[in-house]
Amino acid sequence: MALEHSQPGQAADVTPFGSRLASQRTTALFKSNDLEVIRLVLRAGEVFPPHSVNGEITLQCIEGRLEVQSDGHKSQTLQAGQLLYLLGKTPHSVTALSDASALLTLVVRK
Template sequence: MALPHAAPAQPVDVAPLGAALTSTQSSALFKSPGLEVMRLVLPAGKVFPPHKVDGEITLHCLEGELELSVLTDGAEQRQRLRAGQLCYLEGGVTHAVTGISDASALVTIVLGR
């Protein structure tokens, strides 16, 4: 069964989840031929394992705190993202995300040009 996605021009609430954070799962918000947007929910200590995608990515921490681990040229870089901070990654970069505290983030992926 396909996940429901927002229709064009349909508002989507991406406000912090607050008390509902611990009972909410990650979800796809919308997908088009060129762009996908998801809400990533990571409880403290949970790791979204190393992976890469072809297109550019933004990771916008909406609440809590995340650690972004990026592997480039054999070296690992770690960045902490707090609520309100955004990070951009080029396509094809191996990365992982860890919940430092219960957190949610808006993830955008460019799928094609």
């Protein structure tokens, strides 16, 4: 079954999961020709391995704590309410320091 994405003009809920966080999973909220938005869910200790994407990204921590290691920069810890911007093609990895969810926005570039 294909994921149901939000449609233009339709609101998507990105409030903290709170006590439901442990039972949630990563989901794509929407994808267009130019933009993709994902609700990223990582359990404590889980690592999104080093990678890069062609377009710019933002990672906004909604709940929990995330450590982001990006090429040429020291690691940074994101807490709820903090946002990180990375240029396209910047190698980076994300490690959950606690159960966490974040809003990941990618500019889609071929």
